Amino acid sequence: MERIKTLSGESDEKILGKIIVSVVMPVYNAQEYLAASLDCLLNQTLKDIEVICVNDGSSDNSLKILEEYRRHDPRVVILSQSNKGAGAARNLGFSQGSGRYVYFFDADDLCAPDLLEKCVNAAEAQEADIVAFNFSRFYPNGNEEQRMGIHDDWLPKGCKVFSWRDCPELIMSVVNPTPWNKLYRADFIQKNQLRFEEISTTNDITFCAVSMAVASRVTFLKDSLFRYRVGHSQTITSRKKKNWANIITAVQSAEKQIKRLPYFEEIVDSLCRFIIENCIFGINYFDGDYKSVSFGEYYNRVRSIFAGEMFSNVSIDTVKNELLVQKFRAIRKNSYEDYLKLAGHKIVISLTSYPKRIKDVAGVLETIFRQSRKADEIVLWLAEEQFPKKENDLPDNLRKLVDQRKMTVRWIAEDLRPHKKYFWALPSYPDDIVITIDDDLIYPSDMIDSLFVSYLIYPRAVSAMRAHLIVINEALEIEPYNNWILETDHCRYRPCMQLLSTNGAGTLFPPGIMRKNELYNSDAIKDTCLNADDLWLKAMQLCENVPVVVAHKYKSLQYVPDSQEEALAHDNMTMCQNDVQLRKITDWVDRKLGDGYFVRKLTLPPQMEDSVQLLGVSAICKMFRAERCREKNERRVLNNRLQRALTAEKELKDVCRRLRKENVALVSNYQKTQNELQKIKKSKRYKLAEYLARLVWFVRRHFKQSKGKLL
Structure with a gap:
């Protein structure tokens, strides 16, 4: 390995035999994983290291394992203390280290064999106080996911070395606040008197964040060099519930x-x-x-x-x-x-589907299972007339989710098309939070969390991930649907009566907020807007004085590949069916509650904090539309690229799946051929033929030899 120069300019010969990195590893009841962790460290390509293992009062065989490793490798140093926690163990280990750099490692994790070499080379090249890098999390089931150790997109473009001056507003969060994704220069820690908090948990975040704030030079590697084990019962994360005050x-x-x-x-x-x-x-x-x-x-x-x-x-x-x-x-x-x-209150996810889309539902639900805030229940509402064999008409992957109790299928007699996602859910779960979704979208992982937080701030409003602004002109008339400010987020986090939530993109209905009987008038729905659940719900919200809040900065919808061949939005928007259905709804509402009721309700400001009223000022509407047009064009380009990428990925998966099937078939045919060949070789006929062939060969050879002697 190439020797590394010191900051003081010492030659390779002078530093030969010196410790370059002190690895400090707290050890507490880690016998199951300790050997694997030690092997990762002792097999590093950088050999000039010491591994300081601080036995933190372990009651299992951890100490015996450490002693066994020390007998075979003198680079292992063992220190012991009573159980004081990882923070105290790291402080003790660092105080006894002699390396120019220090790396803090946990006794149940793994790392790349060249982690220390790469980090030291980077530190020397950039004269850095800290070298950060990316990592991954791996699970007992074998799954592994890559994680960012540093948000380099928060730094100035092209920045390779930085300090607080380069990102003062984010310096304490720009790098993941854990010690194991960084290499530190030892004299930097000493000079700034940095110490880990000697508390049982959360003892590392202060050290990591403060070190970033005081460092003069921080550099980073984009390599994923560390593997964090998830699920170990003694890890800090699993023990935090007992130590909230920390x-x-x-x-x-x-x-x-x-x-x-x-x-x-x-x-x-x-x-x-x-x-x-x-x-x-x-x-x-x-x-x-x-x-x-x-x-x-x-x-x-x-x-x-x-x-x-x-x-x-x-x-x-x-x-x-x-x-x-x-x-x-x-x-x-x-x-x-x-x-x-x-x-x-429970969080209930509610959706519906129909035969042409039912194959996509399991994939959609996978994005719900991966949410940062979990739902308590997922309900799929299906019309019996569309699935006459009920469960037997469902795809295998969906039946599997039902069998695993990850979701519930509720069968209903009446097909109200998109209205099925809320029509039975709201009265069935009157005391719960109901979030409606669609059967053709891939949802961002923070959707439920964003909606839930919005609900905590505005518990008497409908919170939506996506909404349109209903434009009212100076004559107090509703503009055509295509003139509305679509997918607006200009007034996000502020309740507004003029916002129309698009319920399939993710919409949260607080407990008991929609109780009026007229909401569940299926005859009126069929007469006015069977294909426009968003418009019907908007009318009912106006009747109950319920505003809408946009809970998230808008991002382009990400559709399941090949799911948009048949979509209600095409007819509703391109054929102006939204305007036809809206006119029927407003007429129906006005007949029930008086002429002009629908528009009057739209123009009334919500009676709650931070509300906003956006009436039909032409200049504002034009400005909004121009800006939305630019944004929409940009989003359309990005969305098209994304859809092409998803389609290409799906096609590639189909090709791989077909090749795997063909490979299985070829292997099977080869195996059959081999079996048949073995049977033939074992048969009497084959053995007789083989004997005769050898006999013929022997006779010919003997004849040639005899003929040669005669000549």
């Missing part, structure tokens, strides 16, 4: 250290984001125990922190994360008692 201790320690820096005012937004992220992580992670006394205490402490003066100017502009700001707002708004009332 999160508060960790963020307050970080705040105290950052406030001492002379440039604190320049990175205060980054500190705010760091505190908000970690405090909210605690609330999200412990959500299942929200009724416990300890969770109530934690929630109130977080709410008290968020009420501090430092957080008075928190906004999307300062924190740079819309969903995080919405969660911050939800906590500041809701007392613990209010949070209990709102968060105590």
Whole structure:
């Protein structure tokens, strides 16, 4: 291996035999994985290392394993302490290290064989205090997913070395706040007196975030060099429920250290984001125990922190994360008692389908299973007349999900087309949160979370991932549907009566918000808008004074490949069926409640905080339309590329599937041929033929030899 020069310029000969990297590894009851972790470290391509293993009061065979490795490799150093936690173990290990660099590793994880060599080379080349890199998470079932260790897209373009000056608002969050995806220069840690918090959990986030804030030079590698094991019972993540207060201790320690820096005012937004992220992580992670006394205490402490003066100017502009700001707002708004009332309801996902699309439903639901906030129940409403054999008409992958109890199929007698997704769900789950989705979309992983947080802020509004702004002209008339501001997010996070939620893109209905009997008038639906559930629900929302909130910055819909050959949107928009159906609905509502009722309700401002009223000012509408047109063209291009990529991927998968089948068939035929050949070889006829062939060969050879002698 190529020797590495020191920062002081020492030659290779002078540093020969010196320790370049001290690896510090806390060990606590890790006997199951310890050997694999040690093998990863001791087989590194960089050999000039020491592996300092701090036995943190293990009660299993971990110490014996360490001693066995030390007998075979003198680079293993063993230190012992009573059980004080990983933070104290790392501090002890670092204090005894002699390497120019230090790397903190966990006793149940794995890494690439060239991790240390690559990181040291990068540190030397860039004279860096810290070298960060990407990583992956691997699960007991064998699945593995790649993760970003650094958000290099937050840095100036082309930036290879950075400090707080390059991204002051994000410096404490730009790199994942874990110690195992970074190599540190040892004298940098000593100079800045950096230490891990000596608490049982969450002991690393302060060290990692503060080190980023004080580092003069940070560089990064895009390689994925570390593999984080998920599911080990002794990992920090699995033990956090017992130690909620440690999160508060960790963020307050970080705040105290950052406030001492002379440039604190320049990175205060980054500190705010760091505190908000970690405090909210605690609330999200412990959500299942929200009724416990300890969770109530934690929630109130977080709410008290968020009420501090430092957080008075928190906004999307300062924190740079819309969903995080919405969660911050939800906590500041809701007392613990209010949070209990709102968060105590089940989340029910409701959708419908029909025979031509039913094959896609399992794929759609996979994106629901991967949501960052999980649903409590998933219900698929199907019309009996479309599936006369019921379960036997469903594809195998969907029946499998039913058998695994991941979802429920509810059979209904009446086919109300797209209305089926809400028509029976809302009355069947009156005390639960109902989120409607479609059978042809791939949903972003934060959809449920975004809708839920919006609901916490506006519990008496419908929250939607996608909405259109109904345009009303100066004469107080509704403009044609195609003149509306489609897919608008200009007034997101603000309730508005003029917003029309598109319910298939993900729409949340709070418990009991739509109770009027007229909503469930199937005859009226058939007479007015059988193919336009969004318009019917909008009319019912107006009748109940329920506004709509856009809960997420709009992103182009991602459709399941080949699912749009038959879609209601084509007829509703291109053939102006939306206008026809809307006219029927407004006439029906006006007959019931008085002339002009529909438009009057649209123009009334919602009676709630932060609401917005957008009447038909022509200049504003034109501006919106021009901007939306530009955005829509850009999105259309991107969406077309995405659809082509998805289609190509599907075609490639089909080809691979066909080739696999052909390969299986070829292998099977080959095996059959081999079996038949073996049978033939074992037969008497084959043996006789083989004997005769040998006899003929022997006679010919003997004849040639005899003939040669005669000559």
